[in-house]
Amino acid sequence: MPQTERIPLLVIAGPTASGKTALAAAYAKKHGGEVVSADSMQIYKGLDIATAKPEESEKLGVPHHLIDFLDRGESFSVADYVSLAGKTVRDIYARGKLPIICGGTGLYISSLIDNVIFDDTGSDPEIRSRLENEAKEKGNHALWLRLRECDPETAEKVHENNLPRVIRALEVYELTGTPLSQHKVNSRRESSPYDCCIIGLTASDRQYLYDRINKRVDIMAEKGLVEECREVWENGGLATAAQAIGYKELIPYFEGKCGLDECIEKIKLETRHYAKRQLTWFRRVDNILWVEIDKFDDLKKIIEKVENTVAKSEIMCYNIT
Structure with a gap:
Protein backbone atom coordinates (compact mmCIF):
# COMPACT_ATOMS: atom_id res chain seq x y z
CA MET A 1 0.00 0.00 0.00
CA PHE A 118 -0.28 9.61 22.57
CA ASP A 119 2.44 11.45 24.43
CA ASP A 120 4.43 9.49 26.96
CA THR A 121 3.38 11.62 29.92
CA GLY A 122 4.30 8.85 32.31
CA SER A 123 2.58 7.94 35.55
CA ASP A 124 3.16 8.22 39.25
CA PRO A 125 1.74 5.48 41.52
CA GLU A 126 1.94 7.80 44.54
CA ILE A 127 -0.17 10.50 42.87
CA ARG A 128 -2.66 7.93 41.64
CA SER A 129 -2.93 6.30 45.07
CA ARG A 130 -3.43 9.66 46.76
CA LEU A 131 -6.19 10.63 44.34
CA GLU A 132 -7.90 7.26 44.76
CA ASN A 133 -7.88 7.65 48.54
CA GLU A 134 -9.20 11.18 48.23
CA ALA A 135 -12.08 9.92 46.10
CA LYS A 136 -12.95 7.37 48.80
CA GLU A 137 -12.88 10.02 51.52
CA LYS A 138 -14.53 12.97 49.73
CA GLY A 139 -16.37 11.32 46.85
CA ASN A 140 -15.99 11.30 43.08
CA HIS A 141 -17.64 14.69 42.70
CA ALA A 142 -14.92 16.42 44.72
CA LEU A 143 -12.22 15.12 42.37
CA TRP A 144 -14.29 16.06 39.33
CA LEU A 145 -14.67 19.62 40.64
CA ARG A 146 -10.90 19.89 40.95
CA LEU A 147 -10.55 18.64 37.37
CA ARG A 148 -13.03 21.28 36.24
CA GLU A 149 -10.81 23.96 37.74
CA CYS A 150 -7.59 22.87 36.04
CA ASP A 151 -8.99 21.31 32.84
CA PRO A 152 -12.61 22.35 32.20
CA GLU A 153 -12.59 20.94 28.65
CA THR A 154 -11.76 17.42 29.85
CA ALA A 155 -14.18 17.70 32.79
CA GLU A 156 -16.99 18.54 30.40
CA LYS A 157 -16.42 15.29 28.51
CA VAL A 158 -15.77 12.95 31.45
CA HIS A 159 -18.53 11.86 33.83
CA GLU A 160 -17.60 12.15 37.50
CA ASN A 161 -18.27 8.43 38.01
CA ASN A 162 -15.65 7.56 35.40
CA LEU A 163 -13.08 7.73 38.18
CA PRO A 164 -10.12 6.18 36.27
CA ARG A 165 -10.30 8.91 33.61
CA VAL A 166 -10.80 11.70 36.15
CA ILE A 167 -7.78 10.49 38.11
CA ARG A 168 -5.68 10.10 34.95
CA ALA A 169 -6.48 13.65 33.84
CA LEU A 170 -5.51 15.02 37.26
CA GLU A 171 -2.38 12.89 37.28
CA VAL A 172 -1.30 14.23 33.87
CA TYR A 173 -1.85 17.79 35.04
CA GLU A 174 0.19 17.26 38.22
CA LEU A 175 3.01 15.56 36.29
CA THR A 176 3.26 17.99 33.38
CA GLY A 177 1.52 21.19 34.40
CA THR A 178 -0.43 20.96 31.14
CA PRO A 179 -4.11 19.97 30.91
CA LEU A 180 -4.89 16.64 29.31
CA SER A 181 -7.06 18.45 26.76
CA GLN A 182 -4.00 20.37 25.53
CA HIS A 183 -2.02 17.14 25.25
CA LYS A 184 -4.82 15.85 23.03
CA VAL A 185 -4.65 18.93 20.82
CA ASN A 186 -0.92 18.39 20.42
CA SER A 187 -1.53 14.72 19.63
Whole structure:
Protein backbone atom coordinates (compact mmCIF):
# COMPACT_ATOMS: atom_id res chain seq x y z
CA MET A 1 0.00 0.00 0.00
CA PRO A 2 1.52 3.35 -0.98
CA GLN A 3 2.42 5.55 1.94
CA THR A 4 0.06 8.31 0.77
CA GLU A 5 -2.95 6.04 0.22
CA ARG A 6 -5.72 6.51 2.74
CA ILE A 7 -7.43 3.41 4.07
CA PRO A 8 -11.21 3.26 3.53
CA LEU A 9 -12.89 2.69 6.87
CA LEU A 10 -16.55 2.20 7.68
CA VAL A 11 -17.48 3.03 11.27
CA ILE A 12 -20.76 1.85 12.80
CA ALA A 13 -21.29 3.61 16.12
CA GLY A 14 -24.12 4.41 18.47
CA PRO A 15 -25.64 3.60 21.84
CA THR A 16 -26.03 0.17 23.36
CA ALA A 17 -28.88 -1.99 22.01
CA SER A 18 -29.14 0.04 18.80
CA GLY A 19 -28.27 -2.95 16.59
CA LYS A 20 -24.64 -2.14 15.76
CA THR A 21 -23.44 -5.74 15.95
CA ALA A 22 -26.12 -7.16 13.67
CA LEU A 23 -25.67 -4.37 11.13
CA ALA A 24 -21.87 -4.65 11.06
CA ALA A 25 -21.93 -8.42 10.60
CA ALA A 26 -24.59 -8.31 7.88
CA TYR A 27 -22.91 -5.45 6.02
CA ALA A 28 -19.52 -7.17 6.24
CA LYS A 29 -21.03 -10.43 4.98
CA LYS A 30 -22.53 -8.67 1.98
CA HIS A 31 -19.56 -6.48 1.09
CA GLY A 32 -16.55 -8.61 1.97
CA GLY A 33 -15.63 -6.91 5.21
CA GLU A 34 -14.23 -7.80 8.60
CA VAL A 35 -15.32 -6.30 11.91
CA VAL A 36 -13.03 -4.62 14.43
CA SER A 37 -14.69 -4.13 17.81
CA ALA A 38 -14.55 -0.76 19.55
CA ASP A 39 -15.87 -1.90 22.91
CA SER A 40 -13.73 -1.37 26.01
CA MET A 41 -15.24 -4.33 27.90
CA GLN A 42 -15.67 -6.97 25.19
CA ILE A 43 -11.88 -7.23 25.05
CA TYR A 44 -11.87 -9.22 28.32
CA LYS A 45 -12.18 -12.98 28.52
CA GLY A 46 -15.08 -14.37 30.51
CA LEU A 47 -17.16 -11.19 30.52
CA ASP A 48 -19.58 -12.39 27.88
CA ILE A 49 -23.24 -11.89 28.65
CA ALA A 50 -23.18 -8.49 30.38
CA THR A 51 -20.92 -7.03 27.68
CA ALA A 52 -23.14 -8.46 24.91
CA LYS A 53 -20.33 -10.19 23.05
CA PRO A 54 -21.62 -11.48 19.70
CA GLU A 55 -22.24 -15.20 19.62
CA GLU A 56 -20.88 -17.25 16.71
CA SER A 57 -24.30 -17.34 15.07
CA GLU A 58 -24.47 -13.54 15.22
CA LYS A 59 -21.10 -13.15 13.49
CA LEU A 60 -22.49 -14.76 10.29
CA GLY A 61 -19.11 -16.31 9.57
CA VAL A 62 -17.48 -12.87 9.43
CA PRO A 63 -14.12 -12.46 11.23
CA HIS A 64 -14.45 -10.28 14.34
CA HIS A 65 -11.32 -8.79 15.87
CA LEU A 66 -10.36 -7.37 19.30
CA ILE A 67 -12.95 -9.38 21.20
CA ASP A 68 -12.25 -11.79 24.06
CA PHE A 69 -8.46 -11.65 23.92
CA LEU A 70 -7.35 -10.13 27.24
CA ASP A 71 -7.32 -11.72 30.69
CA ARG A 72 -9.38 -10.04 33.39
CA GLY A 73 -7.30 -7.70 35.46
CA GLU A 74 -4.89 -6.76 32.67
CA SER A 75 -4.78 -3.08 31.85
CA PHE A 76 -5.62 -1.84 28.38
CA SER A 77 -5.45 1.85 27.54
CA VAL A 78 -6.86 3.96 24.75
CA ALA A 79 -3.33 4.15 23.36
CA ASP A 80 -3.19 0.34 23.33
CA TYR A 81 -6.46 0.24 21.44
CA VAL A 82 -5.40 2.77 18.81
CA SER A 83 -2.17 0.86 18.21
CA LEU A 84 -3.77 -2.58 18.02
CA ALA A 85 -6.84 -1.50 16.06
CA GLY A 86 -4.66 0.42 13.60
CA LYS A 87 -2.56 -2.67 12.91
CA THR A 88 -5.71 -4.78 12.52
CA VAL A 89 -7.32 -2.32 10.10
CA ARG A 90 -4.16 -2.19 7.96
CA ASP A 91 -4.00 -5.97 7.83
CA ILE A 92 -7.66 -6.28 6.81
CA TYR A 93 -7.22 -3.70 4.05
CA ALA A 94 -3.99 -5.32 2.82
CA ARG A 95 -5.95 -8.55 2.28
CA GLY A 96 -8.48 -6.72 0.10
CA LYS A 97 -11.23 -6.62 2.70
CA LEU A 98 -13.29 -3.73 4.05
CA PRO A 99 -12.40 -2.79 7.65
CA ILE A 100 -15.51 -2.04 9.71
CA ILE A 101 -15.14 -0.50 13.16
CA CYS A 102 -18.14 -1.37 15.31
CA GLY A 103 -18.81 -0.32 18.88
CA GLY A 104 -20.03 2.15 21.41
CA THR A 105 -16.84 3.24 23.16
CA GLY A 106 -16.63 6.74 21.76
CA LEU A 107 -13.15 7.49 23.07
CA TYR A 108 -11.75 4.44 21.25
CA ILE A 109 -13.42 5.39 17.98
CA SER A 110 -12.54 9.09 18.07
CA SER A 111 -8.93 8.43 19.03
CA LEU A 112 -8.53 5.93 16.19
CA ILE A 113 -10.11 7.91 13.36
CA ASP A 114 -8.47 11.17 14.48
CA ASN A 115 -5.07 9.43 14.50
CA VAL A 116 -4.31 10.53 18.05
CA ILE A 117 -0.61 10.21 18.85
CA PHE A 118 -0.28 9.61 22.57
CA ASP A 119 2.44 11.45 24.43
CA ASP A 120 4.43 9.49 26.96
CA THR A 121 3.38 11.62 29.92
CA GLY A 122 4.30 8.85 32.31
CA SER A 123 2.58 7.94 35.55
CA ASP A 124 3.16 8.22 39.25
CA PRO A 125 1.74 5.48 41.52
CA GLU A 126 1.94 7.80 44.54
CA ILE A 127 -0.17 10.50 42.87
CA ARG A 128 -2.66 7.93 41.64
CA SER A 129 -2.93 6.30 45.07
CA ARG A 130 -3.43 9.66 46.76
CA LEU A 131 -6.19 10.63 44.34
CA GLU A 132 -7.90 7.26 44.76
CA ASN A 133 -7.88 7.65 48.54
CA GLU A 134 -9.20 11.18 48.23
CA ALA A 135 -12.08 9.92 46.10
CA LYS A 136 -12.95 7.37 48.80
CA GLU A 137 -12.88 10.02 51.52
CA LYS A 138 -14.53 12.97 49.73
CA GLY A 139 -16.37 11.32 46.85
CA ASN A 140 -15.99 11.30 43.08
CA HIS A 141 -17.64 14.69 42.70
CA ALA A 142 -14.92 16.42 44.72
CA LEU A 143 -12.22 15.12 42.37
CA TRP A 144 -14.29 16.06 39.33
CA LEU A 145 -14.67 19.62 40.64
CA ARG A 146 -10.90 19.89 40.95
CA LEU A 147 -10.55 18.64 37.37
CA ARG A 148 -13.03 21.28 36.24
CA GLU A 149 -10.81 23.96 37.74
CA CYS A 150 -7.59 22.87 36.04
CA ASP A 151 -8.99 21.31 32.84
CA PRO A 152 -12.61 22.35 32.20
CA GLU A 153 -12.59 20.94 28.65
CA THR A 154 -11.76 17.42 29.85
CA ALA A 155 -14.18 17.70 32.79
CA GLU A 156 -16.99 18.54 30.40
CA LYS A 157 -16.42 15.29 28.51
CA VAL A 158 -15.77 12.95 31.45
CA HIS A 159 -18.53 11.86 33.83
CA GLU A 160 -17.60 12.15 37.50
CA ASN A 161 -18.27 8.43 38.01
CA ASN A 162 -15.65 7.56 35.40
CA LEU A 163 -13.08 7.73 38.18
CA PRO A 164 -10.12 6.18 36.27
CA ARG A 165 -10.30 8.91 33.61
CA VAL A 166 -10.80 11.70 36.15
CA ILE A 167 -7.78 10.49 38.11
CA ARG A 168 -5.68 10.10 34.95
CA ALA A 169 -6.48 13.65 33.84
CA LEU A 170 -5.51 15.02 37.26
CA GLU A 171 -2.38 12.89 37.28
CA VAL A 172 -1.30 14.23 33.87
CA TYR A 173 -1.85 17.79 35.04
CA GLU A 174 0.19 17.26 38.22
CA LEU A 175 3.01 15.56 36.29
CA THR A 176 3.26 17.99 33.38
CA GLY A 177 1.52 21.19 34.40
CA THR A 178 -0.43 20.96 31.14
CA PRO A 179 -4.11 19.97 30.91
CA LEU A 180 -4.89 16.64 29.31
CA SER A 181 -7.06 18.45 26.76
CA GLN A 182 -4.00 20.37 25.53
CA HIS A 183 -2.02 17.14 25.25
CA LYS A 184 -4.82 15.85 23.03
CA VAL A 185 -4.65 18.93 20.82
CA ASN A 186 -0.92 18.39 20.42
CA SER A 187 -1.53 14.72 19.63
CA ARG A 188 -3.66 15.50 16.54
CA ARG A 189 -0.95 17.18 14.50
CA GLU A 190 -0.69 14.31 12.00
CA SER A 191 -3.52 13.80 9.53
CA SER A 192 -5.65 10.67 9.72
CA PRO A 193 -4.65 7.75 7.48
CA TYR A 194 -8.31 6.78 7.13
CA ASP A 195 -10.98 7.73 4.63
CA CYS A 196 -13.92 7.37 6.99
CA CYS A 197 -17.63 7.01 6.63
CA ILE A 198 -19.15 7.16 10.10
CA ILE A 199 -22.66 5.76 10.52
CA GLY A 200 -24.39 6.57 13.78
CA LEU A 201 -27.41 4.53 14.84
CA THR A 202 -30.07 6.34 16.84
CA ALA A 203 -33.84 6.50 17.26
CA SER A 204 -36.17 9.42 16.63
CA ASP A 205 -38.24 8.14 19.56
CA ARG A 206 -36.00 7.77 22.62
CA GLN A 207 -38.52 5.42 24.25
CA TYR A 208 -38.06 3.02 21.32
CA LEU A 209 -34.38 2.70 22.22
CA TYR A 210 -35.16 2.38 25.92
CA ASP A 211 -37.62 -0.44 25.19
CA ARG A 212 -34.89 -2.26 23.26
CA ILE A 213 -32.53 -1.83 26.20
CA ASN A 214 -35.07 -3.20 28.68
CA LYS A 215 -35.77 -6.18 26.46
CA ARG A 216 -32.08 -6.91 25.99
CA VAL A 217 -31.44 -6.91 29.74
CA ASP A 218 -34.30 -9.40 30.17
CA ILE A 219 -32.73 -11.63 27.50
CA MET A 220 -29.34 -11.37 29.22
CA ALA A 221 -30.93 -12.52 32.47
CA GLU A 222 -32.46 -15.50 30.67
CA LYS A 223 -29.07 -16.40 29.18
CA GLY A 224 -27.36 -16.54 32.59
CA LEU A 225 -26.31 -12.99 33.44
CA VAL A 226 -26.74 -13.56 37.17
CA GLU A 227 -24.66 -16.73 37.15
CA GLU A 228 -21.89 -15.08 35.12
CA CYS A 229 -21.77 -12.10 37.45
CA ARG A 230 -21.73 -14.33 40.54
CA GLU A 231 -18.74 -16.23 39.16
CA VAL A 232 -16.89 -12.95 38.52
CA TRP A 233 -17.80 -11.64 41.97
CA GLU A 234 -16.71 -14.84 43.75
CA ASN A 235 -13.41 -15.08 41.86
CA GLY A 236 -12.06 -11.60 42.34
CA GLY A 237 -12.73 -10.24 38.86
CA LEU A 238 -14.90 -7.36 39.93
CA ALA A 239 -12.19 -4.70 39.69
CA THR A 240 -12.33 -5.04 35.91
CA ALA A 241 -15.96 -6.08 35.54
CA ALA A 242 -17.25 -3.21 37.66
CA GLN A 243 -16.60 -0.93 34.70
CA ALA A 244 -19.32 -2.79 32.76
CA ILE A 245 -22.95 -2.20 33.61
CA GLY A 246 -24.57 -5.40 34.84
CA TYR A 247 -21.99 -6.57 37.35
CA LYS A 248 -21.82 -4.11 40.23
CA GLU A 249 -25.60 -3.67 40.17
CA LEU A 250 -26.03 -7.33 41.18
CA ILE A 251 -23.73 -7.22 44.20
CA PRO A 252 -26.56 -6.19 46.58
CA TYR A 253 -28.43 -9.32 45.47
CA PHE A 254 -25.42 -11.55 46.10
CA GLU A 255 -25.00 -9.95 49.54
CA GLY A 256 -28.66 -10.50 50.38
CA LYS A 257 -29.41 -6.79 50.60
CA CYS A 258 -31.77 -6.49 47.62
CA GLY A 259 -34.08 -8.70 45.63
CA LEU A 260 -33.13 -9.86 42.15
CA ASP A 261 -35.93 -7.98 40.41
CA GLU A 262 -34.83 -4.71 41.99
CA CYS A 263 -31.24 -5.25 40.82
CA ILE A 264 -32.35 -6.13 37.28
CA GLU A 265 -34.35 -2.91 37.15
CA LYS A 266 -31.24 -1.04 38.31
CA ILE A 267 -29.28 -2.57 35.42
CA LYS A 268 -31.93 -1.35 32.98
CA LEU A 269 -31.84 2.14 34.47
CA GLU A 270 -28.04 2.40 34.38
CA THR A 271 -27.95 1.05 30.82
CA ARG A 272 -30.45 3.69 29.69
CA HIS A 273 -28.32 6.38 31.33
CA TYR A 274 -25.26 4.98 29.59
CA ALA A 275 -27.01 5.03 26.21
CA LYS A 276 -27.86 8.70 26.76
CA ARG A 277 -24.19 9.48 27.49
CA GLN A 278 -23.11 7.58 24.38
CA LEU A 279 -25.48 9.59 22.21
CA THR A 280 -24.16 12.82 23.73
CA TRP A 281 -20.59 11.76 22.91
CA PHE A 282 -21.29 10.76 19.32
CA ARG A 283 -23.20 13.95 18.58
CA ARG A 284 -19.89 15.76 19.01
CA VAL A 285 -18.24 13.63 16.32
CA ASP A 286 -17.70 15.51 13.07
CA ASN A 287 -19.32 14.22 9.87
CA ILE A 288 -21.32 11.44 11.52
CA LEU A 289 -24.23 10.28 9.34
CA TRP A 290 -27.24 9.34 11.46
CA VAL A 291 -29.62 6.48 10.71
CA GLU A 292 -32.83 6.35 12.77
CA ILE A 293 -33.47 2.65 13.35
CA ASP A 294 -37.09 3.09 14.44
CA LYS A 295 -38.03 4.24 10.94
CA PHE A 296 -37.30 0.84 9.39
CA ASP A 297 -39.16 -2.46 9.64
CA ASP A 298 -36.19 -4.80 9.58
CA LEU A 299 -32.42 -5.12 9.32
CA LYS A 300 -32.49 -5.52 5.54
CA LYS A 301 -33.99 -2.05 5.11
CA ILE A 302 -31.47 -0.56 7.54
CA ILE A 303 -28.66 -2.11 5.47
CA GLU A 304 -30.12 -0.57 2.31
CA LYS A 305 -30.26 2.81 4.02
CA VAL A 306 -26.64 2.48 5.14
CA GLU A 307 -25.55 1.41 1.64
CA ASN A 308 -27.17 4.51 0.16
CA THR A 309 -25.62 6.70 2.85
CA VAL A 310 -22.15 5.26 2.30
CA ALA A 311 -22.48 5.64 -1.48
CA LYS A 312 -23.41 9.32 -1.11
CA SER A 313 -20.47 9.92 1.20
CA GLU A 314 -18.14 9.40 -1.79
CA ILE A 315 -15.56 7.46 0.17
CA MET A 316 -13.59 4.56 -1.19
CA CYS A 317 -14.86 1.92 1.20
CA TYR A 318 -18.09 1.27 -0.64
CA ASN A 319 -16.22 0.18 -3.78
CA ILE A 320 -13.50 -1.86 -2.12
CA THR A 321 -14.93 -5.16 -3.31
